[in-house]
Amino acid sequence: MSSSMGDEVSDRSVALMAPDRALLERLRPVAERIFTETFGRLYDPGDFKRFCDGAYRPGGTMSRDFDDPRVHWRVATVQGDPIGYAKLTPLRAPASRPRAGAMELQQIYVLSDWHGAGVAARLMEWGLATARAQGAPDIYLTVFDHNERAKRFYARYGFEEVGRCTFQLGERIDDDRIWRARLDGLKADELGDP
Numbered sequence: 001m002s003s004s005m006g007d008e009v010s011d012r013s014v015a016l017m018a019p020d021r022a023l024l025e026r027l028r029p030v031a032e033r034i035f036t037e038t039f040g041r042l043y044d045p046g047d048f049k050r051f052c053d054g055a056y057r058p059g060g061t062m063s064r065d066f067d068d069p070r071v072h073w074r075v076a077t078v079q080g081d082p083i084g085y086a087k088l089t090p091l092r093a094p095a096s097r098p099r100a101g102a103m104e105l106q107q108i109y110v111l112s113d114w115h116g117a118g119v120a121a122r123l124m125e126w127g128l129a130t131a132r133a134q135g136a137p138d139i140y141l142t143v144f145d146h147n148e149r150a151k152r153f154y155a156r157y158g159f160e161e162v163g164r165c166t167f168q169l170g171e172r173i174d175d176d177r178i179w180r181a182r183l184d185g186l187k188a189d190e191l192g193d194p
């Protein structure tokens with residue numbers, strides 16, 4: 001996004017909030033739209049629709065995560081309308097030798113109109129601060145290996161690749177990467193990592 005006066009006004013109107021159920025209901029289709037604009041082209045349309053139904057329908061995985069008190073959320077809104085979100089969970093990725101209490105940034109999704117506008121940065125800063133406040137020594141995430149924009153963004157916050165995992169949608173199995181950022185300032189060699 002350019003730095004014209006109009007865009008700066010829009011940026012300032014972005015609010016971050018913990019969602020109540022009503023906002024979560026309005027976020028579900030937006031989350032599906034972001035997921036579709038980012039990854040939809042990669043998959044068989046029928047498989048993709050089935051996956052989205054499971055994740056984003058009422059009562060699907062997104063709604064179930066909302067009911068889990070260990071899952072933390074922040075939604076970015078403009079004039080009350082969701083434009084992106086981030087979700088922080090206990091570690092779920094199959095990381096090797098994680099430290100106790102590690103957390104995972106499960107999703108950081110922003111509508112394409114708002115990429116480069118600092119919205120994702122604010123969501124990331126919330127995720128890092130919240131994980132620290134929970135006492136997490138490390139924060140993990142998984143990323144599709146070809147998602148160059150996301151990888152560049154994560155690297156800015158000190159995330160590094162520490163492993164691999166797979167993501168299956170329909171018949172297709174993708175090679176994802178596990179990335180980690182230390183939250184306690186220690187470097188890998190100070191921790192005896194392999």
Ligand SMILES: CC(C)(COP(=O)(O)OP(=O)(O)OC[C@H]1O[C@@H](n2cnc3c(N)ncnc32)[C@H](O)[C@@H]1OP(=O)(O)O)[C@@H](O)C(=O)NCCC(=O)NCCS
Pocket residue numbers: 034038108109110111114115116117118119120121142143144147148149150152153156
């Ligand atoms: C990933 C995401 C959260 C990043 O937020 P953003 O606002 O787009 O990030 P920024 O613009 O601040 O930073 C992106 C970085 O990638 C760079 N970049 C932009 N397009 C790129 C491309 N096609 N290839 C490589 N790098 C790219 C930018 O220059 C910037 O790097 P820099 O800070 O070193 O200059 C956002 O793009 C998004 O929501 N994407 C769709 C959903 C998604 O992929 N989520 C992550 C799933 S793991």
